[in-house]
Amino acid sequence: MSRKLLIVLAVLILSVLVLGACASNTTADKPAEQTASEPAPQEQPATKSTLDVVKERGKIICGVNQAVPGFGFLQSDGSFAGFDIDFCKALSAAVFGDTSKVEYRPLNAKQRFTALQGGEIDVLIRNTTWTLTRDTELGANFAPTTFYDGQGITVRKDSGVNTLEDLAGGSICVAAGTTTELNLADQMAARGIDYTPVVFETADETTGAYLDGRCDAYTTDKSGLVARMSLFPNPEEHKILDETLSKEPLGPVVRQGDDQWFDIVKWVVFATFTGEEMNINSQNVDDAKANATDPNVRKLLGLEGDMGQKLGLSNDWAYNIIKMVGNYAEIYDRNLGPDTVFNLARGLNASWVDGGLLYAPPIR
Amino acid sequence: MATNTRKGSTVPFWRDERYLQAIAQVIVVGGIAALGWWLIRNLLTGLESLGTPLNFRFLGQTAQFDIGESMISYTRNSPYVRAILVGLLNTIKVSSVGILFATLFGVIIGVARLSSNWLVNRLAAAYVELLRNIPLLVFLIFLSSTVFHKLPLVAEAASIGKWAFLTNRGIYVTWVHKAAGWSTYQWVLLAGLLISVVMSVLLIRQGRRTGRMPLWFLWALLSFIGVAVVGWFIIPATPLVPDIPTLQGRNFQGGISLTPEFMAIFSGLVIYTAAFIAEVVRAGIQAVSKGQREAAAALGLSNFMTLRLVVFPQAMRVIIPPLTSQYLNLTKNSSLAIAVGYPDLFAVGGTIVNQSGRAVEIILITMGVYLSFSLLTSLFMNWYNRHTQLVER
Structure with a gap:
């Protein structure tokens, strides 16, 4: 009995000691880290730009x-x-x-x-x-x-839908986790239109469901609609409603x-x-650089003013962008x-x- | 011996194996605790430096998005916490109904695999091997995109006698809604229920006394239906009127309906999990020794009676622990619902993360919910396991 008790006691004391050491270590670490980090900045990767x-x-x-x-x-x-x-x-x-x-x-x-x-x-x-x-x-x-974009709605041409109100009681396919979900809810609530959102994980699944007829409409930013419609099997059977639901910068x-x-x-x-x-583009940028007299052009192309260095880049940064892209x-x-x-x-x-x-x- | 070791305690404690083991354990536990604490501190300071310290106050903010299907009232003006509740209820709905049906199918297929009929047992084996070797996500997307989305369009819905409609917007079935006579009729139904309960109790008691069990369930059901039908004609006002789904505008309205998203995740989970449950059931049945069946046969029990009275009660002890794991798998796999567009807890949580930017908080909540849901399931199953074990003789 007494031996067991002794072991238990020893374990208890040891654990208190170890945990105590851990706690004091970590609290002691903090100021130590801070003072040590000044002479050796590589110890603080968090502050690395x-x-x-x-x-x-x-x-x-x-x-x-x-x-x-x-x-x-x-x-x-x-x-x-x-x-x-x-x-x-x-x-x-x-x-x-x-x-x-x-x-x-x-x-x-x-x-x-x-x-x-x-x-x-x-x-x-x-x-x-x-x-x-x-x-x-x-x-x-x-x-x-x-x-600068705005949310739009694509419908089938033969569905007879011309305005948002025509979609009352219908279902609308939308991709998860986008502002489009919110805008749709806002607009439909503002106009008092009852509808069912069907939310999918990716744009491919969402348009797939729309094309299968699961939804009456598909909504995303107008640029996205145009882009997705170019992938539809028969793009001419679909149209984008005139209404814009939101501002999407x-x-x-x-x-x-x-x-x-x-x-x-x-x-x-x-x-x-x-x-x-x-009016400087990838074709004429070399010309412009060789003959630049306009101080604004010279600053853009890195001939004067050290604009690139102020950003932490080389001075021909903007020249490179225009020349290469x-x-x-x-x-x-x-x-x-x-x-x-x-x-x-x-x-x-x-x-x-x-x-x-x-x-x-x-x-x- | 004991005196020996006590005398031998002149050995210093750093060479005493008992102490060394204890010290090693303390060091390991301390190390893990320190690591955990360091990770948590790292997370908290990281969030702090991003300007989004960990807190759950955002749950009271307006959700601002709509959810396709909900068992409780929910609008875009409801707070985030209600959106989470909607997702949670949808998860519970699909997993509880899923568990029920998966068990049913699983048992049938498991028994079929042991059938002496060659065709039946080969079919069951093919089912199990096919289903359990396809990844669930692939199967779900297959179901959703090639089965449920390819059902007829709303305008050309397949109908069963104008009472039920099958479309790729969902299945719509005629239901009833309450009319003027309902307030009286509900008492008639209650009386019918009481009568049938009393009747079954009496019949069972009589069966126990005489040793010949009557078909008490059938009698109880018949008496309930009898009371309900008689009551229907006695009450002057019509208690219930049929609610037939009709095409109004772009969708069917009325009746009860199941969305293709729910059906996809539900049938996917059931079909997939049933394959595993079938194997569990087969293992359980095969674990019952052959002598038990032979004894039952010698007593003149039919095949079904042998299965119900002799084999299953003993097989249950082997079946339940792995069955619990399958239930837990089904519940956790329901988070794949997002792939087919069903708004379960995980899907709704994902939208909230994007709307509010509270990734850590939402993931913590989601994990907490799945964990407690799973722990509750296994708690119940462990209790049931102990209960069936007590029957052991």
Whole structure:
């Protein structure tokens, strides 16, 4: 008996000692870490800037879409193409002077913010709508809008649906985890229309269900509708309603807490806008660089003012973007313009010079 | 011996194996606790630095999105916590009904696999081998996209005598709704129920006394129906009127309905899990020694009586523990509902994560719910297991 008691006592005392040591260790660790971190900064990876991480890794990890042709689409040869993809390339051109230093990470609508928050990706360029809640509560920062979109509804032409009210009592297919779910609920509640939402995980499943006749309508951003309709077996049997349910400003997103990286992403977008404003494109950029006399052009192309260094990049950052990827007009036309199957009019997405909304602050 | 070791206690404690073992255990436990604590602290400080510290107050905010099917009233103005409840109830609905039907099919197929009829037992074997070797997710997407979405369109619905309709928007079946006479009629039904209960008790008692059990269930059912029919004609106002589904606008209205999403996840879970339950049942039956069957046959019991009275009660002890695992699997697999568009807990949670950005909180809640649901199931099954074990002689 007494021997057992002794063992139990010993175990108890030991456990108290060990746990106590653990607790005192961890509390003692904290100040020790802080003082030690000053002479040896490599001990604190948390404070390492995204730019340093990216440069060290040798590539940018870009969260993208793989299922929306024109914006982010995985092609049959395994490469990614689209409007959003080109902005990943522009970012890579600005940081590395090479458009190929990007790892594309296809994400669905639900995964994207978790991936960004968790540091799995450096930047999210995946037709993501800028909203107040996302800006504040998701720990995300939104770079300038690259595409002004709005939510629309696709229906079958022979369904006789011409307005939202005609959809009363029907079902509407929508992809999970997008603002479209909210907008739809808002609009239908505002108009007092009764409907059934059918929510699927991915865009492919959602359009599949719509095409099978499970739903009377399919809703997502109008750009997405146009892109998806190009994949339908008989696109001419479907139409997009005139009504626009929402404002959807789409643009790149970065993690909160790294202002330098946020600045870089912002100004990469602005550089493409500025290129179009100044009529500098991938064809004439070498010419412009050789003969530039306009101080604004010289600053953009890195001939004076050290604009790149202020961002933590080389001074030819904007030159690289325009030379390798193109200005905004070129990016737009390549992916969505008249020569593509989508043939989307510029609309709000024209430069302010042409009456659109794209307006870049001066690079100076 | 005891005195020997006590004398030998001059050995210092760091060379005493008993102490060493105890110390090793303390170190392991302490290490795991420290690791866990470090991970949690890491998570909390990480969330803090993102500006989204862990808290659950957001659950009171308005959800703002609609949910396709709900067992309780829910609108876009309901708070997140109610949306979670809607998802939870949908999960409970599909898994509880699923467990019931999977057990039923599983037992039938398990018994069929042991049938002496060559065709029956080969068919059952083929079913089991086919179903349990296909990944559930693949099977669910197959069901949803090639079966339920390919049912007739609403405009050309397949109908059964104008009472039931089969479409790719769901199955609509005629039901009844209460009319003027219902308030009186419900007392008639209650009386009928009472009469049938009393009747079955009396019949069972008589059966025990005489040793010849009458068909008490049939009699009870007949007396209930008799009372219900007589009451129907005596009461002046019609108590119930049929609610026939009709095509109004874009969908059928009225009757009761099942959505294709529910049917896809439900039938997928049932068909898939039944294959595993069938194997569990077969193992259980085969575990009962051959002598028991031979003894039953010698007593002149029919095949069905042997199965019901001799084999199953003994097989249950072997069946229940693995059966519990299958029930837990079915419940957890119901989170695949998102693939076919059924708004279960996981699907609704995913939408909330995207809307509110509270990934950690929602995942914690989801895990907590599945954990407690599973623990409750296994608690009940363990209780039932002990209950059946007590019968052992």
